[in-house]
Each structure stands twice: as C-alpha cells, then as structure tokens.
Amino acid sequence: MINVALPKGRLGEKVLNIFEQCGYDCPSIHETNRKLIFENEEAGVRYFWVKPSDVSIYVERGAADIGVAGKDILLEYAPDVYELYDLDIGKCRMCVAACKGFRDNTERTLRVATKFQNIARDYYAKKGRDIDIIKLNGSIEIAPILKMSDVIVDIVETGTTLKENNLEPIETIVPISARLISNKVSYKFKNKEISKLAQKIREYCETK
Amino acid sequence: MNNRTDNIGFANEETAVMSLSKLYRQYGFKQFKMSKFEEYDLYAENKDFLLGSNVITFTDTNGKLMALKPDVTLSIVKGSNDTFTEPEKVYYSENVYRVDKGTHQFKEIMQVGLECLGDLDIYSVSEVIMLAKKSLEAISERNILDISHMGFITGILDGTALNDKQKRKIIDCISEKNTLAIKKYCDEFNIDEKTSNSLVVLTGIYGTFPKCVEEIKKISLNEKTDSAVAELENIYEFLKQYGCSNGVNLDFSIVNDSNYYNGVIFQGFIDGVPSSVLTGGRYDNLVHKLGKKSGAVGFAVYLDLLSRLMSDDNDFDVDVLLIYDYNATVAQLADTVKNITESGKSVKAQKVNSGSIRYRQLMKLENGEVEVLETND
Numbered sequence: 001m002i003n004v005a006l007p008k009g010r011l012g013e014k015v016l017n018i019f020e021q022c023g024y025d026c027p028s029i030h031e032t033n034r035k036l037i038f039e040n041e042e043a044g045v046r047y048f049w050v051k052p053s054d055v056s057i058y059v060e061r062g063a064a065d066i067g068v069a070g071k072d073i074l075l076e077y078a079p080d081v082y083e084l085y086d087l088d089i090g091k092c093r094m095c096v097a098a099c100k101g102f103r104d105n106t107e108r109t110l111r112v113a114t115k116f117q118n119i120a121r122d123y124y125a126k127k128g129r130d131i132d133i134i135k136l137n138g139s140i141e142i143a144p145i146l147k148m149s150d151v152i153v154d155i156v157e158t159g160t161t162l163k164e165n166n167l168e169p170i171e172t173i174v175p176i177s178a179r180l181i182s183n184k185v186s187y188k189f190k191n192k193e194i195s196k197l198a199q200k201i202r203e204y205c206e207t208k
Numbered sequence: 209m210n211n212r213t214d215n216i217g218f219a220n221e222e223t224a225v226m227s228l229s230k231l232y233r234q235y236g237f238k239q240f241k242m243s244k245f246e247e248y249d250l251y252a253e254n255k256d257f258l259l260g261s262n263v264i265t266f267t268d269t270n271g272k273l274m275a276l277k278p279d280v281t282l283s284i285v286k287g288s289n290d291t292f293t294e295p296e297k298v299y300y301s302e303n304v305y306r307v308d309k310g311t312h313q314f315k316e317i318m319q320v321g322l323e324c325l326g327d328l329d330i331y332s333v334s335e336v337i338m339l340a341k342k343s344l345e346a347i348s349e350r351n352i353l354d355i356s357h358m359g360f361i362t363g364i365l366d367g368t369a370l371n372d373k374q375k376r377k378i379i380d381c382i383s384e385k386n387t388l389a390i391k392k393y394c395d396e397f398n399i400d401e402k403t404s405n406s407l408v409v410l411t412g413i414y415g416t417f418p419k420c421v422e423e424i425k426k427i428s429l430n431e432k433t434d435s436a437v438a439e440l441e442n443i444y445e446f447l448k449q450y451g452c453s454n455g456v457n458l459d460f461s462i463v464n465d466s467n468y469y470n471g472v473i474f475q476g477f478i479d480g481v482p483s484s485v486l487t488g489g490r491y492d493n494l495v496h497k498l499g500k501k502s503g504a505v506g507f508a509v510y511l512d513l514l515s516r517l518m519s520d521d522n523d524f525d526v527d528v529l530l531i532y533d534y535n536a537t538v539a540q541l542a543d544t545v546k547n548i549t550e551s552g553k554s555v556k557a558q559k560v561n562s563g564s565i566r567y568r569q570l571m572k573l574e575n576g577e578v579e580v581l582e583t584n585d
Contacts, residue, residue: 060482061482062480062481080309080483082385083386084386086388183482184482184483184484185479185483187414188352188354188457188477189350189352189477191414
C-alpha cells in the first residue's frame with residue numbers, strides 16, 4: 001500500500017488524473033463527502049488531500065510515502081526527500097515583482113514582502129544585496145501598493161493578478177513546476193511499489 | 209508507512225544501550241566515557257562536519273568558552289593517541305545536543321556509536337560495517353543498510369573541470385535522486401557525455417548489492433572508481449561471511465561532505481522510522497584536518513528516533529494495586545508488600561482506589577487480612 005499526499009486544489013485534481021490514467025484509480029475519491037482519506041486496496045494506493053505547502057511535511061515525516069509538491073515548496077523548506085520526477089504541470093515562475101515604473105534604489109536596503117523567506121534571502125544573498133524581509137501569508141500584492149515594501153517575491157502564473165494591481169514582474173528567480181517526491185525511507189522499504197509507480201508516471205508523462 | 213510497534217527488539221532506550229554495548233564489547237571495543245563539555249573552538253573549526261553550526265555554549269569559570277557536546281566523534285578523534293601499532297576501538301553511549309531540523313530548537317539526543325582509529329585495513333573497515341548491520345538487526349528485522357563510497361563519486365567528479373560550487377550542485381542532485389536536474393547541470397557545465405552518463409546512472413542506482421555492483425562496474429571511469437568498487441565488493445563478501453548481507457543495498461544518494469569523509473559511507477534504516485537511525489563512514493580526512501595521521505571509521509545510532517516504536521506502553525501500570533485502610537499497621541503492610549514483590553510482581557500500596565491506575569489485580573488489606581477483589585488477566 002502506497003500512501004500518497006495530494007495537494008488540495010486544481011493542481012491536485014490534475015495529479016490525481018495522471019495517477020488514475022496510470023492505473024492507480026480510486027473511485028471513492030470522486031464521491032462528494034467530507035472524507036479526507038481514500039483507499040483502493042486493489043490498486044494498492046491510499047490518497048489524502050492536504051494543504052499544498054504541507055505535502056512535503058507529510059512526505060518527509062513518512063506519513064505519506066510519496067506526494068506531489070511544487071518546486072517552490074521544495075526550495076523554500078528544503079525537505080529531506082527524494083525528488084523523483086518533474087511532472088511538468090502546474091508550471092509558473094518565482095518572480096520579483098514591483099509597481100510599474102519601479103526603479104531600484106541601490107543606496108538603500110531593499111524591503112521585500114514574501115511568503116517565501118528562504119528563497120528571497122538566498123536570491124538576494126547571491127547578489128550581495130541587503131534586504132529587509134517582510135513575511136506575509138497572503139495577498140502579497142498589496143504590500144508594494146501600500147508602500148510597505150519595495151518589491152515582492154512570489155509565484156507568477158499568468159501575471160493577471162499583478163497586472164490588475166498595477167504591478168509587473170521585473171526578474172525571474174526560478175521556473176517552478178510540480179515534482180513527484182518520495183520519503184527516503186519508504187523509497188527503500190517499498191522500493192518495488194514506488195519505482196513501479198514512478199516508472200509508470202514517467203512513461204505516461206513522456207508520451208503525452 | 210504504518211507505525212509498527214511489534215517489530216522493535218528493545219523495550220526502551222536502556223535495554224537498547226545494554227544490548228548494543230554487549231555486541232560492541234564482543235569485538236574488542238572499549239567503552240569511552242567522556243565529559244559533557246568540550247571547548248567551543250573544536251566545533252567552530254569543524255562547523256561543516258556537524259551539519260549545522262548551532263551549539264549550546266557557556267563560559268566556564270576560567271573564562272573559556274565551552275560547549276555542550278553536539279557530537280562525540282570529534283572529541284574521540286581529538287583525544288586519540290594516533291599510534292599505528294594498535295588500532296583504537298572504542299564505543300560510547302552519550303547524550304548530544306543539537307538543533308532539531310523541524311522545530312529549530314535544541315534537543316537532547318541519545319547516541320550510541322563506535323569508532324575505530326589507526327592504520328586501517330579492509331578487515332577493520334568491514335568489521336565496523338558488519339557491526340553497524342548487526343546493530344540494525346538487533347533493533348528490528350525490518351532493516352536496511354545502504355552503502356555508498358565517496359571515492360566513487362569524487363573519482364567521477366575529479367575527471368571534470370568543475371569548481372567546488374558546481375560539484376556541490378551535482379552532489380546535491382545525487383542526494384535527491386534528481387536525475388533530470390543532473391542532466392540539466394551536465395549540459396550547463398559542459399560535462400562530457402561519458403561522465404554525464406555515469407552521473408545519471410549513479411543517481412538512479414538503488415537496489416540489492418550484487419545487482420547494483422554490476423551496474424556501477426559499467427560506469428567506472430578510472431583507477432580511483434575501480435578501487436572503490438573493489439573495496440565495496442570486499443566489504444560485501446565479508447558481510448556475507450557473517451550472514452548479514454540481507455538488506456544491504458547500494459545507494460549513492462547518501463552523500464556526506466567529502467572534506468571529512470573519503471571512503472565507504474553508510475546509513476541504516478528501520479521500517480517505521482522516517483529518517484536514518486544510523487549513520488557512519490570512513491572519515492580519514494577529518495582526522496587529518498585535526499592534525500593526526502591515522503585513518504578512522506565509525507558510526508552512530510540515534511536511539512531517540514526509535515523511542516516512538518519501542519513497545520514500552522504496557523497494558524497495566526502495576527501488577528497489584530493494594531488498598532489499605534487506617535487500621536492497617538505499618539508492619540502488616542510491609543509484610544504484605546514484601547510477599548507480593550518477592551513473588552516477582554510489582555505493587556502499589558495506597559489508601560484509596562481512585563480508578564486512574566490500571567492493575568492486573570486489586571487487593572485489599574483489612575483487619576490484617578489480604579483479600580483479592582478483582583483480577584484482570
């Protein structure tokens with residue numbers, strides 16, 4: 001039995017679809033109810049929905065054997081897991097964005113609002129820039145509008161939210177996509193099952 | 209992964225320490241009891257070895273900056289007499305203080321381990337790895353020992369013109385088993401096709417030793433990697449001779465800092481524990497950094513990780529709960545308790561049964577008479 005942590009939301013639905021196409025279906029997951037754990041003994045999988053940013057925690061701690069998490073989460077929390085495959089879905093970029101017409105004044109410390117403190121810190125440390133990190137949990141776009149920060153570091157998919165708030169991406173830090181991750185110990189004790197699953201998903205994604 | 213409570217060989221940490229110590233003594237290892245503190249300088253100079261630089265420090269009465277031990281190996285190496293006439297074989301069971309990766313707070317960790325220092329040959333190295341495997345087997349039948357060789361990885365990377373930072377990136381990908389990223393970096397760093405193929409294969413390798421060793425023979429590039437393969441094969445033969453080659457896998461995703469480790473490295477896993485419970489390897493480079501000449505190999509077992517699986521939760525708090533009233537004399541009570549304990553049972557004597565204690569038997573001492581009120585077996 002492989003325990004799979006799926007990220008709640010649109011990405012998770014896509015991922016579930018891929019798993020199902022690969023023979024790991026689970027009919028009970030499509031019933032409308034409030035259950036959180038779904039099992040298909042025949043296929044040997046047990047799925048559960050968790051908050052996307054928590055997937056790596058479930059996997060790192062072994063509650064889930066495998067999971068799907070965005071590269072942004074993996075970069076930010078650096079969990080001790082294996083990154084088995086790039087599913088090439090849920091694609092977006094980690095960007096620095098600012099109000100339109102923003103000019104960086106390098107004489108001053110740069111104020112950066114973000115959910116991703118570690119990514120932001122690493123990025124500016126590489127540039128040798130002194131920054132002041134403002135950790136926010138949502139609606140990051142407001143920070144530069146209200147002049148609380150100079151820039152934001154956040155995920156940009158289409159850029160619509162930015163545009164509508166009169167912001168624009170100014171630098172791309174790293175491209176992001178969804179990754180298949182595995183707990184390091186599960187990978188050893190359930191090697192056959194996990195390798196087979198990873199192989200099937202790889203084949204499925206490559207033919208698509 | 210299910211939390212299996214039925215597969216741990218020890219009831220608690222103390223019995224674990226005892227049986228592991230016994231195992232190590234059998235092979236001529238002597239216990240090394242050390243002080244809780246060490247001068248901070250030792251750790252400041254070897255930060256990378258500790259994988260995280262946080263140590264608890266305090267100022268000693270003479271003004272020296274001291275640290276609560278985050279690690280035992282460094283102290284043992286520092287104190288070794290560096291002779292080549294006879295190897296030093298020591299084991300320890302100590303508490304160390306480190307920052308927990310999850311909570312970012314200091315944590316006391318119970319560590320049992322052993323070190324072998326001196327002019328090492330293939331026998332001493334194999335013996336240590338055999339003891340690592342036996343330690344795991346003592347903990348649980350469901351165990352795996354993964355073996356890797358730093359010489360193989362550095363051997364492949366030595367042939368390239370990569371700088372340290374680029375090598376670090378490659379090694380990180382190997383430890384994540386991230387084959388796609390390896391390919392990407394190999395292109396980016398202009399690594400030749402043969403080497404890049406070796407790296408990709410290396411990253412993907414996982415499985416039983418005999419199967420994987422054939423695969424790595426195919427991707428061996430030079431003398432250094434050849435000799436690493438030969439050493440691994442020798443070790444495996446040794447383990448076979450001791451009947452503990454089951455569950456020994458080859459896995460290059462366990463990589464340690466090559467500034468400290470040079471030869472074979474290994475990690476042990478127990479089903480049900482989400483991270484490695486045993487880590488070790490050959491660390492001649494660390495010894496040389498500390499200004500000594502000998503070779504060294506050793507490992508540590510992290511017992512705190514096992515505590516969750518240990519079957520210490522009994523169904524009963526005591527065998528007998530003895531209730532007595534105000535009329536009971538001390539002598540009567542002592543007599544009754546003595547009788548019960550001498551029959552090998554545990555007993556708790558108190559005036560009332562509040563219902564919070566789980567007992568096998570409920571007894572009552574009244575007017576000098578003992579009466580069994582309830583039996584729960």
